[in-house]
Amino acid sequence: MKQFYVYTTMVLMTMAVITSCEPIEELEDWEDRQEARTLDGTWTGSIKTYYYDRWGLTGNNYRTTMYFERETPYSGWGYEVDYDTRSRYSDYYYCEFRWEVFNGVIRLRYADSWNDVFISDYSLSDYYFDGYMDDGTNADIMFRLSYDSRFDWGYWRNRNYTRGSNDGSSCMASGQFAGAEVQN
Secondary structure, X not given: OHHHHHHHHHHHHHHHHHHHHHHHHHHHHHHHHHHHHHHOEEEEEEOHHHHHHHHOOOOOOEEEEEEEEEOOOOXXXXXXXXXXXXXXXXXXXXXXXXXXXXXXXXXXXXOOOOOOEEEEEEEEOOOEEEEEEEOOXXXXXXXXXXXXXXXXXXXXXXXXXXXXXXXXXXXXXXXXXXXXXXXO
């Protein structure tokens, strides 16, 4: 009889361990959905190491503005413009990307040949998006972006960029960004 209780206890403990994983997976799924929902919109800030890694540019006058739009609960498309604040419309790099959230990591896949970027260990609220980017280089790229409802995307939309086009218009560079070699 004692052996029966031991086996029954082992079976019950095994079942408890197996079924306890489901709530964790459901929680991660819910968190990914919430993060993707919060990510929707435009975010602006400076990512200094990124400008150096990708363009070889240094200084305090560069900014990045990113737009995220959800297509599914976990993924979507977007575009990014990196620019010189002193000459926003003549020194810039514009590129579209696809994005997805999986297990708390945001992956960006750019339309050009740039490395995929993985964003992890981040904090996301209605006002701020900060954390670390891994762009395939040896540097940890720390960033802090602010929600930006006032950024005017009109200039780039009027340049006839079309999402997913095959004619190369999904990425455009001008000025010092066009002259800089990608450090890839």
